[in-house]
Amino acid sequence: MTALSALKKRLRPGQVYRRQDLARWSNAVDRHLRQLVTEGTLEKVGAGLYMAPRPTRFGQAPAAPEKLVSGFLRDDRFLMVSPNAYNSLGLGTTQLYNEPVVYNRKRHGRFQLDGRAYDFRVRPSFPKTVTPEFLLVDLLHNLDRLPEDKAALLPRALERARRLDRARLARVVNTYGSARAARLLEPVLAEGVAA
Structure with a gap:
């Protein structure tokens, strides 16, 4: 042989x-x-x-995209999020995106894998799975990157936050949220404490 x-x-x-x-x-x-x-x-x-x-x-x-990303990173600890998932929050977003975002601890930048672009972003922490609370916090963090009308989207996002479980939302903001997302959600989370 x-x-x-x-x-x-x-x-x-x-x-x-x-x-x-x-x-x-x-x-x-x-x-x-x-x-x-x-x-x-x-x-x-x-x-x-x-x-x-x-x-x-x-x-x-x-x-499989997960196998490509895992092989590229030499690590199974990552979270792949399609910004298309923002549409599931019911905020009136309608954009379709071709480039998944990969939150990880090793690589930052845009890379082509098997002919498809991936946006790798280094984050110190991220959940194992995508939840509505995480999606909302992520949307607020990435608000300036979205082609949507920010002035119309922000009030709808805050209203959606009021319908989510406040305790889970507060945990997501504290664990994974950016300072910007925390600042935007502060009034909503304060309402939950006052109630």
């Missing part, structure tokens, strides 16, 4: 690999990577990042 065929046996369809992961199993990793990409066994999806394509009856399936 050749070193290349031994490396091929370790590859799993749909999995994402870093160059250094593959170097453990190869005595000539760069040559083997070139050969595997040329023959279609691997596909380059980012700098030093490769995916073993998963064939479907409709062609090659793209890598």
Whole structure:
């Protein structure tokens, strides 16, 4: 068995690999990577990042965004949020976004992975899952980045905050919120204390 065929046996369809992961199993990793990409066994999806394509009856399936991001960061601790989720808050937002935001502890900037742009933002803390409270706090934090009418959106966001669980909202603001979000939500949270 050749070193290349031994490396091929370790590859799993749909999995994402870093160059250094593959170097453990190869005595000539760069040559083997070139050969595997040329023959279609691997596909380059980012700098030093490769995916073993998963064939479907409709062609090659793209890598799962979570696997791409995890491979890129070399970490499973991140939160991927699509700004499209703001539309679920019922605030009248209608914009559609192509670029998911990835809150993480390692990388900052816009990066292309498998032909899709991701906006990586370093944050000291973020929840494991997206909740309505987190989405609202995140929307307020990113208000200036949104193409929506801010003067119309802010009062609707504060009204929506009044309908959320105030204790959970206060925890999210204290744990994950920016100073701006805390300042904007302060009157709403104060109402909950006074009631």
